[in-house]
Structure formats: structure tokens, C-alpha cells
Amino acid sequence: xxYRQIKVKAIEEFAQYNHDKSKLLNEVYEGEExxxxxxxxxxxxYSNDSEGRTLYIGFTDIDGNLELDxxxxxxx
Numbered sequence: 001x002x003y004r005q006i007k008v009k010a011i012e013e014f015a016q017y018n019h020d021k022s023k024l025l026n027e028v029y030e031g032e033e034x035x036x037x038x039x040x041x042x043x044x045x046y047s048n049d050s051e052g053r054t055l056y057i058g059f060t061d062i063d064g065n066l067e068l069d070x071x072x073x074x075x076x
Contacts, residue, residue: 007076009033026053
């Protein structure tokens, strides 16, 4: 079962860059909260960081179970 939106909280700070580290893709601070929206096509949840950049949160597995990225915990 998947929900259209979930609420998560970052449990660690991190930044992600492109392959040659020339562009910051997203940045997250510990304790930040996000509302992630389910993408039906990919089966993944995405949100935006504080600058509006796309942020991967997690996915639903073949059985419909939520699998969050290790940097987040579910809050609602």
C-alpha cells in the first residue's frame, strides 16, 4: 500500500553532487522535515530541499512496503 504523501525527518546532514562534483544536487540538514509525494510511474517518493531542488526520499517495494533512504525516518 502506498500513500500519496508522507512526512519524514532527516536524521543526518548530507549533500549530494553530480558525478564530477561540479553541481550541488540537494542539501539536507539534520532535523529538517519534508513532505514527500509519491510518483506513481517510478514508485518512488520525492520532495524538495530548502532551495527547491529535487530530493529522493524512498520507494515502495514490490509488496507495497515503504523503504526510506537511510537518512530519513517516517513522522507521519
